[in-house]
Amino acid sequence: xxxxxxxxxxxxxxxxxxxxxxxxxxxxxxxxxxxxxxxxxxxxxxxxxxxxxxxxxxxxxxxxxxxxxxxxxxxxxxxxxxxxxxxxxxxxxxxxxxxxxxxxxxxxxxxxxxxxxxxxxxxxxxxxxxxxxxxxxxxxxxxxxxxxxxxxxxxxxxxxxxx
Numbered sequence: 574x575x576x577x578x579x580x581x582x583x584x585x586x587x588x589x590x591x592x593x594x595x596x597x598x599x600x601x602x603x604x605x606x607x608x609x610x611x612x613x614x615x616x617x618x619x620x621x622x623x624x625x626x627x628x629x630x631x632x633x634x635x636x637x638x639x640x641x642x643x644x645x646x647x648x649x650x651x652x653x654x655x656x657x658x659x660x661x662x663x664x665x666x667x668x669x670x671x672x673x674x675x676x677x678x679x680x681x682x683x684x685x686x687x688x689x690x691x692x693x694x695x696x697x698x699x700x701x702x703x704x705x706x707x708x709x710x711x712x713x714x715x716x717x718x719x720x721x722x723x724x725x726x727x728x729x730x731x732x733x734x735x736x
Contacts, residue, residue, distance in 0.1 A: 671732060686715055
């Protein structure tokens with residue numbers, strides 16, 4: 574990658590990273606990923622694909638397949654609707670070299686979250702018994718947008734040549 578081409582790529586990938594981080598934050602805080610964030614991430618991909626990769630077909634087909642699988646997971650209660658959409662729009666950004674590492678790292682992050690989430694209720698109860706003012710009731714829903722963001726941010730770092 575030459576210096577002149579690096580600046581637009583860093584701009585696009587940096588903006589992508591900010592939007593994905595915002596989606597993870599809103600999912601953690603509100604258990605909701607706004608459609609506007611998914612639309613912005615998808616819209617940002619278009620100029621990125623035009624100027625940086627020139628590849629439209631593979632990412633679009635891949636994202637469509639992931640969206641269909643995400644909708645199926647949503648209909649079975651395995652994944653939230655916003656999570657399915659975020660996973661698909663992030664897949665747009667992954668080239669053929671990054672899609673499998675992205676999905677693998679997202680799955681690993683999701684598994685780690687599930688393990689940690691299992692211990693959240695006992696930790697909150699212990700903190701409350703210790704006198705700290707914490708809400709003892711814990712939602713059973715995982716903010717899977719965080720796991721998707723981890724996978725996407727790691728992939729974006731590799732695409733930018735950071736890792």
